[in-house]
Amino acid sequence: MSFVKFVVLAGGTGGARFLRGLQAAAPEASITAVVNTGDDVTMHGLRICPDLDTVMYTLGGGIDEERGWGRAGESWTVKEELAAYDADPDWFGLGDRDLATHLIRTRMLDAGYPLSAVTAALTDRWQPGVTLLPMSDQRVETHVVVTDPETGRNRAIHFQEWWVRHRAALEPSAFVQVGVDDARPAPGVVEAFAVADAILLAPSNPVVSVGTILGVPGLREALLSSPARVVGVSPIVGGAVVRGMADRCLPVLGIEVSAEGVGRHYGARTTGGLLDAWLVHTGDPADVPGVDVRSLPLLMSSSETTAAMASAALDAAGV
């Protein structure tokens, strides 16, 4: 499989685990991960890129495996000290080790480096074994329109505030990509699609991970003009999310929380959609017209099953 090139659209945890499986399934391949940056946020003056960091730490061996985010062997001294000052926001977990990443990133961004260059510098240390690209160098931040329980009025809050602070308890009525109109695909993204042998949609959140990436102007068009086949992997297993909040996001866009619902939402490439093939979990019904639907176990519970998922995706891509 040498010189084979894959591009994966990825969010955080689902994306990172799938990428690890792909590396195991195709150790010689050159993999480019195009990662969602809509979750990015500035806290205490520091620029934080949760999905990029989850992928970087997971593939670089620095992730806290149990939590699924942040650094292994983490301590929380700075967080405790900030709390002693009553410093807002107090609901976002910033570990001491993790802080070093955000300090360096922020310093480089302030010095004028684009996020793609900053990400490349950070991966020098972590050696994730994939080319890690942010979807865009421009800031795009997902906001969630919710009804304020106190005033009864609608307001938009940052995705992190909705998810981490409110644990997705506030009913969302829309997801808005603030800044998306001025965004362009990051350097390398369009080029990666053009030379790809397969393009894979990781089992990531279809709305706030994959959907956000595809919302970057020009990115979807570049993906669709690739000669490579496009294969998606369902993040919905047995009609439910495995972890995360996709079940709170999908209904907002009128998408059924099922492998079929998400498959139909992505749609067949032959009819203006994205997919050539769609992988669903064994037993999950999914009739997606115009798409080659394949069933197999899709729980990334062991490295073997995850690698088998990636192999099946490559198979469906004709690689």
Ligand code: GDP
């Ligand atoms: P986030 O940025 O950390 O929320 O992660 P992603 O967007 O990359 O992935 C979240 C999605 O991954 C959720 O919708 C989950 O249902 C899905 N997911 C997590 N673990 C698994 C798994 O083992 N198998 C499958 N098929 N999907 C998974």
Ligand code: CA
């Ligand atoms: Ca995310």
